[in-house]
Amino acid sequence: DPIQPPDMKVCGVPDVGGVPLDVNCCPPVSDAIKDYVLPPVGTLRVRPAAHSLHRHHHGYLAKYEEAVRRMRALDKSDPDDPRGFTQQANVHCAYCNNAYDQTGTSIPLSIHFSWLFFPWHRWYLYFYERILGKLIQDPTFALPFWNWDNPRGMHLPSIFDNEKSPLYNTNRNPLHRPPAVVDLQYTNDKPEPTDDERLVRSNLATMYNEMMRVRKPEDFMGQSYLAGDEVPPPAKAGTVERGSHTSIHRWVGDPSNPYHEDLGNFYSAGRDPAFYSHHSNVDRMWTIWRGLKTRVPKAINDPDYLNAAFLFYDENKELVRVRAGDALDNRKMGYEYEDVDVPWLYFRP
Ligand code: C2O
Secondary structure, three states, rough: OOOOOOOOOOOOOEOOOEOOOOOOOOOOOOOOEEEEEOOOOOOOOEEEEEEHHHHHHOOOHHHHHHHHHHHHHHHOOOOOOOHHHHHHHHHHHHHHOOOOOOOOOOOOOOOOOOOHHHHHHHHHHHHHHHHHHHHHOOOOOOOOOOOOOOHHHOOHHHHHOOOOOOOOOOOOOOHOOOOOOOOOOOOOEEEEOOHHHHHHHHHHHHHHHHHOOOHHHHHOOOOOOOOOOOOOHHHHHHHHHHHHHHHHHHHOOOOOOOOOOOOOHHHHHOOHHHHHHHHHHHHHHHHHHHHHOOOOOOOOHHHHHHHEEEEEEOOOEEEEEEEHHHHHOOOOOOEEEOOOOOOHOOOOO
């Protein structure tokens, strides 16, 4: 059977590998749960590349900053508003650090390292984006994506590195401020690479491997995760989740913090505004992969995948139930990505 949404009233202490964390990331509870129906799509929201904002999108950055400022302000004015910045970060903590159990069991619910990774994060960003848009009364607002698969985007986007901006976050590795080049095979225990050109080539090769060297849909999407299954181990993740995605988390997080907060652990990752642009690019990789003309089938038609369901608060503070199967096509969800070059396509190692 498919994974069912958690019972939000049964929400406990989150942990990291069984070690309890001293945080409470349980959301406000509500008894009114609606089945979410995708609203009719008018104008598509177009998610821009974060590194190109200053050239192509006048006024966009100011709007984005204002939206995040208002979201942060909700933390103080109404800490129980599920649309607040901390509440939104806590969504990731609750679903990813074992605060919930699978309904009616004592088996923790965890949405990483399986085929739920892409659809769950797509829904998470979907509501995050709509909340930001609502806070500035702009129904066309779209999150920027961190284009780390393109040499032009292979550094932390500068919009996140301005200390005066609400997009700034102190919990990052100080060695990796722009223009440091990202390492899509980053681990915390190897020496910092010194040859930038080589690093760029190795990043492109990594992307080629993760996107093109895939034989079955599960290689890319992640392995199955069904009701009653134990928490999936990292080995069950798809290529992008396990590779470039995790590398960026580790590369940005501050290694001098206990769990490399913020981006270096699930419980704290959503506290860094850069998280949502990172995941916007992860989401874009799913869109690009589905559009590739390679032989591997792109769809998983198993009803236990399509009917997996989650709960989120929407931009109107309503608790809604969503299905994985309704998140397969980003255009039906009302957004698309700015068209940029995809150089790794021709970078067969
Ligand atoms: Cu839910 Cu990048 O993690």
